[in-house]
Amino acid sequence: MNERTIHRKATEDYRWDQVDLLPYKEDDRALFKAITRQTLFSGPGMNGELRYFEMAADGFSTLERHEHMHAVLILRGRGHCLVGDEVRAIETRDLVTVPPMTWHQFRATQGEPLGFLCMVNAERDKPQLPTADDLARLKADPKIAAFLESKPRG
Ligand code: MN
Numbered sequence: 001m002n003e004r005t006i007h008r009k010a011t012e013d014y015r016w017d018q019v020d021l022l023p024y025k026e027d028d029r030a031l032f033k034a035i036t037r038q039t040l041f042s043g044p045g046m047n048g049e050l051r052y053f054e055m056a057a058d059g060f061s062t063l064e065r066h067e068h069m070h071a072v073l074i075l076r077g078r079g080h081c082l083v084g085d086e087v088r089a090i091e092t093r094d095l096v097t098v099p100p101m102t103w104h105q106f107r108a109t110q111g112e113p114l115g116f117l118c119m120v121n122a123e124r125d126k127p128q129l130p131t132a133d134d135l136a137r138l139k140a141d142p143k144i145a146a147f148l149e150s151k152p153r154g
Pocket of ligand 1: 070
């Protein structure tokens with residue numbers, strides 16, 4: 001065993017010692033806005049990774065689905081998320097899980113940053129992006145259409 005304890009001090013603005021602030025994704029096919037990524041912990045022998053994502057006001061994550069699951073804990077601010085066919089208001093300390101092959105997106109809709117921890121499998125399948133047909137199906141629901149335009153009600 002050569003694993004050592006890690007204690008990363010956090011700053012007021014949700015940065016952690018010796019953790020790089022990275023672009024959200026390398027994949028530029030995907031649509032997203034004003035979002036960064038920090039990998040807080042991953043390691044050999046761990047089947048999971050803990051990441052922190054943060055979007056600036058009006059930012060959003062990619063609308064996607066995949067076989068792997070997410071457990072998301074809101075750590076900063078408020079916003080809305082789409083999971084499946086549900087649009088939900090979310091705020092600090094809320095927990096949201098994303099089941100397999102379920103469309104999901106997070107949006108900082110409340111004029112403030114939205115930051116969350118996301119637990120995920122270390123080895124995972126590549127996210128799928130919606131086709132034009134998928135998007136049309138999603139937008140047939142007025143509450144999802146409003147969400148995707150970043151104008152959720154309530
Ligand atoms: Mn995802």
